[in-house]
Amino acid sequence: MKITILGTAAATSMPLAFCNCTVCKKARLLGGKNFRKRASAVINDELLIDLGPDSVNACSMYGIDNGSIKYLLQTHSHSDHFDAGHFVTRMSAYAVKDLTHLSIICSAGTADDMNHMIKENEDIDLCSKKWMEDLNYDLRLIKHGDNIEVDGYKIIAIDSRHDTNIESMIYIIAQEDKYVLYGTDLLELTDEAWEILGRYKFDAVFFDQTYGAGYNAGGHLDADMVNEYVSRMKVSGMIGARTLVFATHISHEGNDIHEAMETMAAANGYHIAYDGMSIEI
Ligand SMILES: [Zn+2]
Ligand SMILES: [Zn+2]
Numbered sequence: 001m002k003i004t005i006l007g008t009a010a011a012t013s014m015p016l017a018f019c020n021c022t023v024c025k026k027a028r029l030l031g032g033k034n035f036r037k038r039a040s041a042v043i044n045d046e047l048l049i050d051l052g053p054d055s056v057n058a059c060s061m062y063g064i065d066n067g068s069i070k071y072l073l074q075t076h077s078h079s080d081h082f083d084a085g086h087f088v089t090r091m092s093a094y095a096v097k098d099l100t101h102l103s104i105i106c107s108a109g110t111a112d113d114m115n116h117m118i119k120e121n122e123d124i125d126l127c128s129k130k131w132m133e134d135l136n137y138d139l140r141l142i143k144h145g146d147n148i149e150v151d152g153y154k155i156i157a158i159d160s161r162h163d164t165n166i167e168s169m170i171y172i173i174a175q176e177d178k179y180v181l182y183g184t185d186l187l188e189l190t191d192e193a194w195e196i197l198g199r200y201k202f203d204a205v206f207f208d209q210t211y212g213a214g215y216n217a218g219g220h221l222d223a224d225m226v227n228e229y230v231s232r233m234k235v236s237g238m239i240g241a242r243t244l245v246f247a248t249h250i251s252h253e254g255n256d257i258h259e260a261m262e263t264m265a266a267a268n269g270y271h272i273a274y275d276g277m278s279i280e281i
């Protein structure tokens with residue numbers, strides 16, 4: 001399984017527009033891995049996790065053919081994860097040609113919110129058969145605890161507690177005997193979530209590290225929580241010696257430039273993802 005990381009920033013991007021804090025200033029000077037687009041990822045060049053505002057351009061930058069994307073797995077509908085403007089360009093009115101069928105998988109709350117965002121752009125109803133035909137997609141609603149098969153992929157949905165109004169999810173995505181946890185945006189892992197995770201041994205794990213250590217403005221994990229979760233998964237065998245573990249969805253708040261973050265993370269047994277990173281598991 002190939003995983004390409006299209007973006008690793010929180011809603012705010014990195015560096016944050018207009019911000020002159022030390023981290024944003026250093027990030028602008030250093031560039032490279034310090035330039036972060038809003039979080040999304042692609043599995044096997046065909047399964048997009050979150051159609052965010054930067055996803056389409058990131059695909060072009062990192063050699064992913066947008067025209068070949070077959071599946072869209074949405075964690076939730078916040079504007080850093082779903083860009084309705086990109087979605088509506090699938091309309092025949094945009095003179096789009098030879099659309100690859102898109103299977104959209106998300107919670108009912110997320111679909112409902114995406115529908116509102118879509119309607120602000122075009123008069124499309126996400127749940128209507130007419131539009132499913134015109135934009136060539138189907139919609140599969142998933143809820144916490146569901147374990148579904150989509151072609152060769154197994155997808156397990158876990159409540160992320162990040163936004164309960166829209167039933168935000170993190171996902172376990174499996175193909176053959178490879179298991180990935182894509183864990184952003186994440187407020188906390190509940191006992192129920194731990195029970196589900198405990199059934200698997202992961203080949204790759206991604207956690208939300210919106211905030212640095214000792215700094216949490218809410219809604220997400222911080223570096224201390226990522227450390228705690230990674231340790232717990234190691235002790236219980238969910239993370240083994242060969243598991244690749246990364247933090248993503250990074251904001252300037254309490255975090256640092258990439259190299260400093262990587263040094264701290266490596267000391268705690270994980271790594272910091274960067275835009276354009278590609279791993280094979
Ligand atoms: Zn986010
Ligand atoms: Zn800043």
Ligand SMILES: [Zn+2]
Nearest residue numbers: 076078162185
């Ligand atoms: Zn969010």
